Amino acid sequence: MLTTQQFTNLLSSEWHEFLKNEFNKPYFENILKNINYAIENNILCPSLKKIFRIYNELNIKEVRVLILGQDPYHGPGQANGFSFSVEKQTKIPPSLNNIFKEIKADLNINNKNGDLSPWVNQGVFLLNSILTVESGKANSHQKIGWEKFTDLTIELISKYNNNVVFLLWGKKAQEKEHLIVKEKHLILKTTHPSPLSSYRGFLGCKHFSKANHYLLKNHGITINWTT
Secondary structure (H helix, E strand, O other): OOOHHHHHOOOOHHHHHHHHHHOOOHHHHHHHHHHHHHHHOOOEEOOHHHOOHHHHHOOHHHOOEEEEEOOOOOOOOOOOOOOOOOOOOOOOOHHHHHHHHHHHHHHOOOOOOOOOHHHHOOOEEEEEOOOOEEOOEOOOOOOOOHHHHHHHHHHHHHHHOOOOEEEEEOHHHHOOHHHOOHHHOEEEEEOOOOOOOHHHOOOOOOHHHHHHHHHHHHHOOOOOOOO
16 A cells, blocks of 8 residues: 555655645545555556656656646556657657647657657656546546646746747646636647647647747747657
């Protein structure tokens, strides 16, 4: 049985300090209860060590772009701790395929694999609003408490940084807009890249070039959107 201390020790020391007041709250205890159940039944996605992967890759002041997803992929070996991302050898899922289509149309970049680590290495915080899921059951960890934890994450990134680009794709992501201080950041909104909605605005949104234009103006950098 995983204890709260063992679980939270998986977080980087900086994020641990920022989020430590959450660890004894009832919602966090409920998260841990669900994590333990999933571990015992071998149905946890992503693997335990990858749940906080994005937090461990980027400290709060290193964030330049935040892309908000919903919950992790629930297929075998898909979820890797970054929203929308999969391991190199894994087939590219439909939503990510549409993201790559838009990058091709926007910046003429051809991406061949779905591992988005190169983006993270440049300051792209790939956050899911729900950090875990049961294998084969989409949205199974919705409302167990993760939204409170990731809402605070978004608030902290907004508070402690200036001129971050927040990419909010789809209605669920756009419900988080109130967590961001609009006056000091860029918020770009469109439909979700899912095949069900991508044609209603995502394809043709040019968010990747718009993000780079803003970052160049405010930080003197751009993101190389190649994987």
